[in-house]
Amino acid sequence: MKGVLKPVKKGRGGVDIAHFKNTAETPVVRIPTPKLVTVAMQQNIGAPCTPTVAVGDAVLVGDKIGDSDKYVSAPIFSSVSGTVKEIKDIRLASGAVSKAVVIESDGRDAEADFTPPDVHDTESFIKAVRESGLVGLGGAGFPAHVKLNLPQNAKIDTLIINAAECEPFITVDYRECLEHGDDILEGVNAVAKYLNIKRVIIAVENNKPKAIRVLRDIADADNDSGDKVKIMILKSRYPQGAEKMIIQxxxxxxxxxxxxPSDVGCVVMNVASIAFVGRYLKTGKPLVSRSMTVDGTAIKEPKNVRVPIGTSMDYIIDFCGGFNAEPEKIVCGGPMMGMALSGLNYPTLKGNNALLAFTKADKGALAVKKETDCIRCGKCHESCPMGLVPTNIVRFAKAKDAEKLKHAGTLVCMECGSCAYSCPAGKPLVQHMRLAKSIIREAQVK
Amino acid sequence: MSELQQKLTVSASPHFRSRQTTSGIMLDVIVALVPSLVASYIIFGVRTLVLSSVSVISCVAFEYFSRRIMKRHNTIGDLSAIVTGLLLAFNVPASMPVWTVIIGDFFAIVIAKQFFGGIGQNFVNPALIGRIVLMSSFPSKMGSFPEPLVSTVPITSATPLVLLKSGEMPAESLLGMFFGLRGGCLGEVCTAALLIGFVYLLVRRVISWHIPVTYMGTVAVIMLIAGKGDFEYVLYELMAGGLVLGAVFMATDYTTSPVSKRGKIIYAAGCGIITSLIRIFGNLPEGVSFSIIIMNILVPHIEHMATPKPFGTPKKSKEAEDK
Known part of the structure; x- marks a missing residue:
């Protein structure tokens, strides 16, 4: 088939998990604008922003409200029109404390004047991406302009668009493919053009035939003017969509x-991020909202929603009909790598791609196993896409042996959770891995 | 809100877990041993059930009381003591006195397993230690087997392995060997039943093919050379003694075998080589137990050699670092 690429190399490990893509055929709906948004100033990996507005200021949708002079940071824009009510410290879901700008909406959603950015070369393109406020929408939240600002000597030959979406439940990237195929194409063309990349590979899992059709059309459309864009169909298996795996x-x-990735000649971008780039270059409207999958056994009406950044989680849950049973666990992000929330009083960040709630009756996968002794069955190693031996790492971590931990490749761990998922002894292996990493870091500081 | 907060579980990712548990795995092993138990009952009669149940009960009791005395938490729920009990019973002749089996159970559970910290910590296979203790303590009792389907009185007539060693072909037909009509220990005689168990373990993903296939394959290759290309001889060697039982159920013990695929292959090949060497050159007719125990001891070294390097580790710099 024209434009379809077979994976060059099969990755090791991984786990087969039920997909739970319940919301796949649910179009993204815009949530009614909340009365209040709390826009955190820490939205990305890297430096936080400082508010550029003061209490009492009137803002429009898309007005800049936070920026930073640090390099690894992206500006933040108001997601509603209204008045800045308060600037205060809040606690984020991660436990970190961040400054936040609280804006009271006037309900009009009046937009600032957007003009498409003037982009003519690499430099102006990177600058435009920075001014769009884009951070990786796949969950990591890494400022896009930093990712795209490649080192001078880097020889980049491949742009990989990640539409694998291998985490269970989440379907926003899939919806992005179905609903905004043209934006994806424009984003792809822009990034390839300004970064001078000759080959584009769009990676998608084989459990998304409709998305494959759309993406293949994109590849075909582009191939009329050259043979640049290919689509790569991956066998659906967690964590195929992880950056290292997808490059492999x-x-x-x-x-x-x-x-x-740039060290091996690649740039990887999430499909929603690339679509946003395409949209931004057309309209000049910065990142003020994002799509989220709201699902799980405790959610009455699972949905895909478009949420203004800073919307409170409980408002989103209310919009989805509230809980149909008492939730046992609420997760921000996917069930494999997401973060369990201690409550719902947290604001949406740019990187949040899902909000999941599970009931206690969810006896299936969620039920926590009783922790028993390790029997060295090796299933953690078998499932590790990085080829680590988590059970050994646990042992070295108990002995606080930083040297052995480093040698065992602890820092290569991406915390995908495959090991802990498959462990029959119910060991919290990801937690152990984090502990092991902190032991190495401590030893390095000393 | 605060009410909700108190009720929510907050824990590290991943929030989903597979349903497989340690006791589930052990239960699968027990299920995989059932065909052999049934076959053994048909072949050796009620002695099979007596020895197996005594062995299982003793192992569970030893596990329970030894851990209690050592003030450790109770682990009989993981069912691993049942597996050890069954395997040890499978490793003795039907004529073995009951009290001797209890001694074997003691060495298996208390000495080999609990003294080293219990499940997951023993460095040699407990059931095999039990068997070796019995072999060295009661060599004549361990070396004479009742005739299948006939009586429970042990006869001292040569087993297929002994005949093979002296260069003769066994009297049993290959088909008879396959279905277990030969002298031997309780659980080792019926190759057919053991293979059913093997397939079950593979299907349930309890074990991978690496150890059993490499182990038996290595023996087959060496025996093919030793037998100068005689395939019949190779088939007799494969089905005689405890090779299938050892390769499928004993060498694959998680705790005492390597975790990596490469390690598993090295380990199993080692088992196969030592088994063949003992069978061809050694004083004993059978070498499965000793070969597995020897390779068990080498597992840490094999792991050190064979564990794959972390993802993306460049080959060169690693060597430099090691120096």
Whole structure:
């Protein structure tokens, strides 16, 4: 088939998890604008922003309300029109404390004047991406302009668009493919043009035939003017969509420990991020809202929603009919890598792609196993896409042996959770891995 | 809100877990042993059930009381003591006196397993230690087997392995060997039943093919050379003694085998080589137990050699670092 690429190299490990893509055929609906948004100033990996507005200021949708002079940081824009009511410290779901701008909406959603950015070369393109406020929408929240600002000597030959969406439940990237195929195409063209990348590979899992059709059309449309865009269909298996895995599948290259995709000639972007780039270059409207999947056994009406940044989680749950039973666990993000919330009083961040709630009766997968002794069955190693031996790492961590931990590749761990998922002894292996990493970091500081 | 907060579970990711548990795995192993138990009952009669149940009960009791005395938490719920009990019973002749089996159970559970910290910590296979203790303590009782389907009185006539060693072909037909009509220990005689168990373990993903296939394959290759290309001889060697039982159920013990695929292959090949060497050159007719125990001891070294390097580790710099 024209434009379809077979994965070059099969990744090791991983786990087969039920997909639970219940909301796949649910179009994204815009949530009614909340009365109040709390826009945190820490929205990305890297430096937080400082508010550029003061209490009492009137703002429109898209007005800049936070910025930073640090390099690894992206500006933040108001997601509603109204008045800045308060600037205060809040606690984020991660437990971190961040400054936040609380804006009272006037309900009009009046937009600022957007003009498409003037983009003519790499430099102006990177600048435009920075001014769009884009951070990785796949969940990591890494400022896009930093990712796209490649080192001078880097030889980048491949742009990989990640539409794998391998985490269970989440369907927003899938919806992005179905609803905004043209934006994806424009984003792809822009990034390839201004970064001078000759080859584009769109990676998608084979459990999304409709998305594959759309993406193939994109590849075909583009191939009329050259043979640049290919689509790569991956067998659906968690964590195929992880950056390192997807680069390996697409190019056969492996990122060495501690290195970046650019070190192996690749740039990887989430499909929603690339679609946003396409939209932004057309309209000049910065990142003020994002799509989220709201699902799980405790949610009355599972939905895909478009949410203004800063909307409170409980408002989103209310919009989805509230809980149909008492939730036992609420997760922000996917069930494999997401974060369990201690409540609902948290604001939406740019990187949040899902809000899931599960009941206690969810005896299936959620039920926590009783922790028993490790029997060295090796299932953690078998499922580790990075080829680590988590059970050994646990042992070294108990002995606080930083040298052995480093040698065992602890820092390569991406915390995908495959090991803990498959452990028959119910060990919280990801937690152990985090502990192991902190032991190494401590030893390095000393 | 605060009410909700108190009720929510907050824990580290992942929030989903597979349903597989340790006791579930052990239960699968027990299920996989059932065909052999049934076959053994048909072949050796009620002695099979007596020895197996005594062995299982003793192992569970030893596990329970030894852990209690050592003030450790109770682990009989993980069912691993039942597996050990069954396997040890499978490793003795039907004519073995009951009290001797209890001694074997003691060494298996208390000495080999609990003294080293219990499940997951023992460095040699407990059931095999039990068997070796019995072999060295009661060599004549462990070395004479009742005739299948006939009586429970042990006869001292040569087993297929002994005949093979002296260069003769066994009297049993290959088909008879396959279905277990030969002298031997309780659980080792019926190859057919053991293979059913093997397939079950593979299907349930309790074990992978690496250890059993490499182990038996290595023995087959060596025996093919030793037998100068005689395939009949190779088939007799494969089905005689405890090779299938050892390769499928004993060498694959998680705790005492390597975790990586490469390690598993090295380990199993080692088992196969030692088994063949003992069978061809050794004084004993059978070498499965000793070969597995020896390779058990080497597992840490094999792991050190064979564990794959973390994702993306460049080959060169790693060597430099090791130096």
């Amino acid at each position: 599948s697409a190019t056969g290259r492996r990122i060495p420990p501690g290195k970046l």
